[in-house]
Amino acid sequence: MTEVRHLLEVDDLSAAELAAVLDLADDPAPEAVLAGRGVGLLFEKPSNRTRNSMEMAVVQLGGHPVTMTGDEVGIDTRETAEDVARTLSCYHALIAARVFEHQKIERIAAASSVPVVNLLSDDAHPCQALADLLTIRQRFGDLKGRRVAWVGDGNNVCRSLLLAGGLAGMDLWVATPPGFEPPRAVAERARALGGAVEVTNDPQMATQGAEVVVTDVWASMGQEAEASERRRAFAGFTVDEELMARAAPDAVFLHCLPAHRGEEVSAGVVDGRQSLVWAEAENRMHAQRGLLLFLLGARP
Numbered sequence: 001m002t003e004v005r006h007l008l009e010v011d012d013l014s015a016a017e018l019a020a021v022l023d024l025a026d027d028p029a030p031e032a033v034l035a036g037r038g039v040g041l042l043f044e045k046p047s048n049r050t051r052n053s054m055e056m057a058v059v060q061l062g063g064h065p066v067t068m069t070g071d072e073v074g075i076d077t078r079e080t081a082e083d084v085a086r087t088l089s090c091y092h093a094l095i096a097a098r099v100f101e102h103q104k105i106e107r108i109a110a111a112s113s114v115p116v117v118n119l120l121s122d123d124a125h126p127c128q129a130l131a132d133l134l135t136i137r138q139r140f141g142d143l144k145g146r147r148v149a150w151v152g153d154g155n156n157v158c159r160s161l162l163l164a165g166g167l168a169g170m171d172l173w174v175a176t177p178p179g180f181e182p183p184r185a186v187a188e189r190a191r192a193l194g195g196a197v198e199v200t201n202d203p204q205m206a207t208q209g210a211e212v213v214v215t216d217v218w219a220s221m222g223q224e225a226e227a228s229e230r231r232r233a234f235a236g237f238t239v240d241e242e243l244m245a246r247a248a249p250d251a252v253f254l255h256c257l258p259a260h261r262g263e264e265v266s267a268g269v270v271d272g273r274q275s276l277v278w279a280e281a282e283n284r285m286h287a288q289r290g291l292l293l294f295l296l297g298a299r300p
């Protein structure tokens with residue numbers, strides 16, 4: 001029996017496998033590997049891009065997506081996460097889930113007999129990182145050595161981007177307010193994978209000469225009660241025209257969305273000529289189609 005592969009964090013892939021996923025994402029006529037098969041999509045948190053891009057990636061591979069909220073399934077209330085996973089494995093070729101505690105997606109994967117994809121947890125957003133690398137590769141042609149500046153919260157999206165950038169050998173700068181840095185262990189892991197990683201509290205320094213400037217919301221889903229406190233802590237970390245002026249002249253701006261204009265990004269930047277956020281959003285679908293192909297055994 002071949003080993004069941006999961007994607008719970010982006011470095012579940014090797015560097016060569018990451019490149020394979022991105023190449024499969026670019027396949028204009030992919031094989032209908034999901035013909036007559038289903039994919040179960042579970043959401044414990046809201047979603048716009050992830051739900052739509054996953055459903056459409058499944059459709060493009062000939063499959064049928066079944067989307068469920070955590071509440072209607074009752075993960076760990078109506079039945080255990082393990083029993084949810086075992087049940088969905090009976091019907092589907094693959095399970096994907098958006099959860100709060102990262103441990104929950106690990107439990108789902110451990111009990112599943114089909115591949116499991118993390119659609120965002122409190123700790124990781126690997127599908128977003130795949131789409132971001134695809135977007136950067138489309139714009140610049142290659143990834144190795146590209147200088148990326150993350151400005152804002154050292155959150156789930158930041159962590160996965162660090163690890164993906166590490167796998168791709170990128171030059172990664174992270175600027176957060178004190179106390180909001182990504183975990184030291186994640187920066188170390190990204191370095192060990194092959195990335196250059198610098199963590200600072202100075203957004204000007206991080207952005208200097210960057211080819212890609214990336215940010216995300218200051219309060220993630222589940223942190224709503226901290227929003228006003230975080231707004232104060234993140235003062236000075238808005239990606240605005242002045243900060244973008246420090247980046248390389250051909251620099252691009254990325255944001256996983258949803259965006260809060262006037263908080264983590266100015267309207268002029270997110271809606272401006274350097275912004276690739278709509279290509280990035282579209283690339284969620286292409287990257288996940290590549291990922292599904294890979295996890296179901298296709299190779300470029």
Ligand code: CP
Nearest residue numbers: 047048049050256257
């Ligand atoms: N970027 C992203 O994951 O968006 P949604 O939360 O809308 O799915």
Ligand code: NVA
Nearest residue numbers: 155157220221256257
């Ligand atoms: N960091 C954000 C990303 C949303 C796509 C969150 O977790 O809410």
